[in-house]
Amino acid sequence: MTLGPKQLPDHARPRTRAVHGGTRRSQYGEVSEAIFMTQGFVYDSAEQAEARFIESGDDEFIYARYGNPTVRMFEERIAMLEGTEDAFATASGMAAVNAALTSLLKAGDHVVSAKALFGSCLYILEEVLTRYGVEVTFVDGCNLEEWKAAIRPDTKAVFFESMSNPTLEVVDIQAVSDLAHAHGALVIVDNVFATPVLQRSGDLGADVIVYSATKHIDGQGRALGGVVCGTREFIRKTLEPYLKHTGGSMSPFNAWVMLKSLETLDLRVRAQAATALEVAEALSGTPGFSKVIYPFLKDHPHHDLAKAQMQGGGTVIALELEGGRDAAFKFLNALEIAVISNNLGDAKSIITHPTTTTHQRLTDEQRDELGITEGLLRLSIGLEDPADLIADLRQALAAAS
Ligand SMILES: *Cc1c(COP(=O)(O)O)cnc(C)c1O
Secondary structure (H helix, E strand, O other): OOOOEOOOOOOOOHHHHHHHOOOEOOOOOOOOOOOOOOOEOOOOOHHHHHHHHHOOOOOOOOEOOOOOHHHHHHHHHHHHHHOOOEEEEEOOHHHHHHHHHHOOOOOOOEEEEEOOOOHHHHHHHHHHHHHOOOEEEEEOOOOHHHHHHHOOOOEEEEEEEOOOOOOOOOOOHHHHHHHHHHOOOEEEEEOOOOHHHHOOHHHHOOOEEEEEOOOOOOOOOOOOOEEEEEOHHHHHHHHHHHHHHHOOEOOHHHHHHHHHHHHHHHHHHHHHHHHHHHHHHHHOOOOOEEEEEOOOOOOOOOHHHHHHHOOOOOOEEEEEEOOHHHHHHHHHHHOOOOEEOOOOOOOOOEEEOHHHOOOOOOOHHHHHHHOOOOOEEEEEOOOOOHHHHHHHHHHHHHHHO
16 A cells, blocks of 8 residues: 655645645545544564554554554644644544643643633643642733733743633734743643634744634534644654553544545635624624624724734624523524534534533633623524524524513
């Protein structure tokens, strides 16, 4: 079997890279990438086995927990799209977040994190890392003075989501990266909400970019996955040894799903973001909603920063109903198109009540601080016709009031 990466011209742009990047073809010359559904690999000789365990090249594999040709195609394609030197694919987004932090940190290290985080990310920073002697300081991610005061000479890493889940706060990536780099700290960004299409966090200073591929990358609600993008040095020297020995690798089948999905990621995300803006503009100011939060709406508190940092406002809108939980539940139950679920980035529009689901773990105090109220809903916009979505949301609002 002759595998070899397809060479793309260096000047190829992200959309082209997302279609061709990382492709490896077998002797059959297949057009669509093959699924190498194998845990292991046969060696031609004992000497070859020995040599590969000493050092294996990019297209030499040992065991699927360490790497696999289909997984490698996905890793190379996303790294090319993201503009980083390398990437490592993981079983889920949380495996990626956990590995990015845990592979780097040891007892006595200090981390600064934004407090507006996805629930499981908060669990890792608040409960797992601290249990092993890592000190974590939480800040308001939008307040540069708090970052400045918290980052110290012994700070090893900073972590944040931009935009945050579910209230869509926008962190100034360049400014936080400059503060972190002044103290030699690594900047780790969970870029799920912004997507690789709408925000190039690496160009803004982030060193390590983490994704839940379960969201927009799959984008069709089929498989769990994650990926960590960064320098070759970080991915191969720090992250890979940790992941390959602790078992958080992506399965070849899921890698194939994600690899094929990257081909349409740009089209899907841009269409979903265009619809999200249209929906947000249509609903903004409507009586019955106390808030319509979308970063590209002029009344968003970080509108200018969002415009400077992102090519689109994202695919998620936060809506707050005036009537609290009661109105929110009536609204959810009246919807005819958007489905009640907790994924996001899907082709189907999905709506969630964070207080009682994704952010149930948080204390009332934590939720208050983050603006996660009883009336708040997170709406992930899919690929439906915008007019149908707007009509559906309007009739649900009428039913709820
Ligand atoms: C979903 C999500 C994750 C976790 O991803 P999984 O694939 O569900 O493990 C991490 N960060 C953010 C911002 C998310 O939305």
